[in-house]
Amino acid sequence: MSEKLLSVQDLHTSFFTDAGEVQAVNGVSFELDPGEILGIVGESGSGKSVTAYSIMQILADTGRITGGKILFKGEDLSLWTEKQMQGFRGKNCSIIFQDPMTSLNPVFTIGDQMREAVVLHTERRGAEADARVMELLELVGINEPAKRMKQYPFEHSGGMRQRVMIAMALACEPDILIADEPTTALDVTIQAQILELIQSLQKKMGMAVILVTHDLGVIADMCDNIVVMYGGRICERGTAREIFYNPRHEYTKGLLRSIPNVNNMKKKLVPIAGTPINMLNLPKGCAFCPRCDAAMKICLTEIPEELVINEDHKASCWMNVKAAYEEVAGQ
Amino acid sequence: MSETLVEVRNLKQYFPVKVGFARTVPLKAVDDISFTVGKGETLGLVGESGCGKTTAGRAILRLYKPTGGEVLFDGEPVTDKNIMLMRKKMQMVFQDPYSSLDPRMTVEDIIGEPLDVHHLCANRKERREKILELMNYVGLNAEHARRYAHEFSGGQRQRIGIARALAVDPQFIVCDEPVSALDVSIQAQVINMFEDLQEKLGVAYLFIAHDLLVVHHISKRIAVMYLGKIVEIADSDELNSHPIHPYTESLLSAVPIPDPDVTRARQRIILEGDVPSPLKRPSGCPFRTRCRYATEQCAQECPTLTDRGGDHQVACWVK
Numbered sequence: 001m002s003e004k005l006l007s008v009q010d011l012h013t014s015f016f017t018d019a020g021e022v023q024a025v026n027g028v029s030f031e032l033d034p035g036e037i038l039g040i041v042g043e044s045g046s047g048k049s050v051t052a053y054s055i056m057q058i059l060a061d062t063g064r065i066t067g068g069k070i071l072f073k074g075e076d077l078s079l080w081t082e083k084q085m086q087g088f089r090g091k092n093c094s095i096i097f098q099d100p101m102t103s104l105n106p107v108f109t110i111g112d113q114m115r116e117a118v119v120l121h122t123e124r125r126g127a128e129a130d131a132r133v134m135e136l137l138e139l140v141g142i143n144e145p146a147k148r149m150k151q152y153p154f155e156h157s158g159g160m161r162q163r164v165m166i167a168m169a170l171a172c173e174p175d176i177l178i179a180d181e182p183t184t185a186l187d188v189t190i191q192a193q194i195l196e197l198i199q200s201l202q203k204k205m206g207m208a209v210i211l212v213t214h215d216l217g218v219i220a221d222m223c224d225n226i227v228v229m230y231g232g233r234i235c236e237r238g239t240a241r242e243i244f245y246n247p248r249h250e251y252t253k254g255l256l257r258s259i260p261n262v263n264n265m266k267k268k269l270v271p272i273a274g275t276p277i278n279m280l281n282l283p284k285g286c287a288f289c290p291r292c293d294a295a296m297k298i299c300l301t302e303i304p305e306e307l308v309i310n311e312d313h314k315a316s317c318w319m320n321v322k323a324a325y326e327e328v329a330g331q
Numbered sequence: 332m333s334e335t336l337v338e339v340r341n342l343k344q345y346f347p348v349k350v351g352f353a354r355t356v357p358l359k360a361v362d363d364i365s366f367t368v369g370k371g372e373t374l375g376l377v378g379e380s381g382c383g384k385t386t387a388g389r390a391i392l393r394l395y396k397p398t399g400g401e402v403l404f405d406g407e408p409v410t411d412k413n414i415m416l417m418r419k420k421m422q423m424v425f426q427d428p429y430s431s432l433d434p435r436m437t438v439e440d441i442i443g444e445p446l447d448v449h450h451l452c453a454n455r456k457e458r459r460e461k462i463l464e465l466m467n468y469v470g471l472n473a474e475h476a477r478r479y480a481h482e483f484s485g486g487q488r489q490r491i492g493i494a495r496a497l498a499v500d501p502q503f504i505v506c507d508e509p510v511s512a513l514d515v516s517i518q519a520q521v522i523n524m525f526e527d528l529q530e531k532l533g534v535a536y537l538f539i540a541h542d543l544l545v546v547h548h549i550s551k552r553i554a555v556m557y558l559g560k561i562v563e564i565a566d567s568d569e570l571n572s573h574p575i576h577p578y579t580e581s582l583l584s585a586v587p588i589p590d591p592d593v594t595r596a597r598q599r600i601i602l603e604g605d606v607p608s609p610l611k612r613p614s615g616c617p618f619r620t621r622c623r624y625a626t627e628q629c630a631q632e633c634p635t636l637t638d639r640g641g642d643h644q645v646a647c648w649v650k
Contacts, residue, residue, distance in 0.1 A: 191587075
């Protein structure tokens with residue numbers, strides 16, 4: 001197989017707070033091929049955003065990568081200097097954030113902010129940089145770019161601002177675009193516009209996209225491959241069809257049961273019992289075990305190993321091990 | 332349809348907005364909407380942000396003073412004079428479980444406040460028993476009573492808010508985006524609780540939300556709002572399978588469905604542009620600027636809701 005564009009291996013990221021160490025990401029591994037759309041799905045506190053920030057190395061001051069490797073085209077990013085990382089951000093890998101209202105600076109015009117990205121990462125200056133900014137704005141479907149450049153963020157709607165963020169992220173045609181909940185703050189019809197835009201740009205430019213979201217609908221719509229996270233660990237990963245039609249982790253199964261069923265809307269939902277995990281106080285075994293109906297003795301004490309279900313699907317749940325044993329015993 | 336409990340007639344809610352030095356213009360947040368909610372029924376109210384769905388819910392409970400129109404509860408108009416009485420029958424659950432509970436009150440006092448306001452309990456013992464019963468309804472333990480709101484998770488706080496709304500034994504609850512601040516797995520817990528309570532207590536809901544899948548699941552009928560107007564009302568299954576209004580059609584097609592094969596097979600209708608500002612409403616039909624079927628007539632006159640058979644009402648000239 002060809003070299004992976006991005007390979008995350010056993011990543012551990014912690015935040016050191018007054019209340020103690022919060023292990024936000026606990027041994028996460030996944031790979032990204034060029035031109036692939038990978039979805040990371042999970043609830044709040046599952047570590048999906050922290051995983052994305054770790055790749056970009058833009059963690060808050062209290063956060064630190066405590067273990068594991070992130071390989072970009074085979075090179076270990078942890079060995080790179082901050083200077084090299086600055087080149088990496090923007091040129092190789094860009095990120096767009098959830099809230100387009102706060103991720104733009106309110107006191108500078110759209111043109112100023114976009115020009116900064118262009119000047120920082122390319123050789124273009126002056127009129128040439130302006131031309132590039134206009135070209136980018138046009139690319140993301142903003143009409144009258146020359147006029148828009150002179151306006152401030154408050155003069156744009158949420159959807160427009162998210163388009164500006166995307167245009168900025170694409171300034172240097174990165175290999176990877178990380179989209180952290182890009183449509184959560186937007187309305188359904190605007191969400192459809194933005195998702196369509198990301199899809200069409202991805203096809204046009206051939207970049208890889210990591211889409212971080214809690215919305216299973218968006219994931220089903222957009223992604224080739226899916227990583228399901230809970231409590232800082234990966235529950236399972238595989239192709240979209242495998243995850244949705246053949247879930248092999250109790251958490252994924254529960255998640256799919258707790259949303260309205262498309263084929264039978266009036267069917268009663270089956271919620272996952274209990275409350276979301278407290279990251280300060282992780283269970284010893286499987287993170288999902290306190291909320292899991294099928295929990296066994298081993299789940300309490302041992303963290304499940306990742307098991308290969310088939311070539312498109314890996315899952316970390318003791319139930320699969322049990323099923324495998326039973327199959328062998330039955331034969 | 333079951334017996335009518337709440338009837339909203341030509342409700343209007345305008346807010347004055349300052350433009351320039353001494354001039355104000357009305358922002359028509361809710362502009363002439365009418366609908367009914369039957370006893371023990373759930374009516375879903377959907378629309379995008381700024382369409383007036385929250386304002387509609389609040390205006391029904393007279394949290395604002397409506398500019399025009401009236402609300403009838405069991406045939407009796409809700410007025411400023413009888414509002415204290417009416418709020419014993421109509422209650423509200425708010426969107427944000429973090430800001431809708433007083434951080435300096437214990438759970439017991441939060442749930443007990445409506446009981447005190449309406450003098451529903453004769454003595455402390457009775458009050459305490461009632462509170463514990465309510466907490467039991469919404470799945471909270473008795474030991475939670477002395478705690479403060481910050482000690483709870485989002486889902487639990489929403490349960491406290493629901494217990495508070497239930498305290499006066501209302502027949503009608505306006506639920507304003509009650510699950511949108513919650514995680515998916517917790518959402519299902521709260522939705523199920525709403526359904527169980529309806530079964531047990533026969534309470535009717537006006538369920539305001541922007542998540543169409545959730546609204547379809549919980550509602551018997553759905554009303555779709557756009558820029559302060561109701562554009563379509565129908566039975567929820569009917570609306571989802573046969574939307575008539577072009578806005579409903581595109582709204583439904585834009586919802587990502589959590590099923591890869593289904594969602595990728597269907598045709599998305601992408602609307603151009605943004606929702607216009609309510610201050611600069613287009614003339615005639617409010618949706619015409621984004622509508623692919625818009626004609627001359629749409630620019631001149633605003634369509635009203637007309638019955639298309641089977642209790643399916645649509646406000647559109649073309650369709």
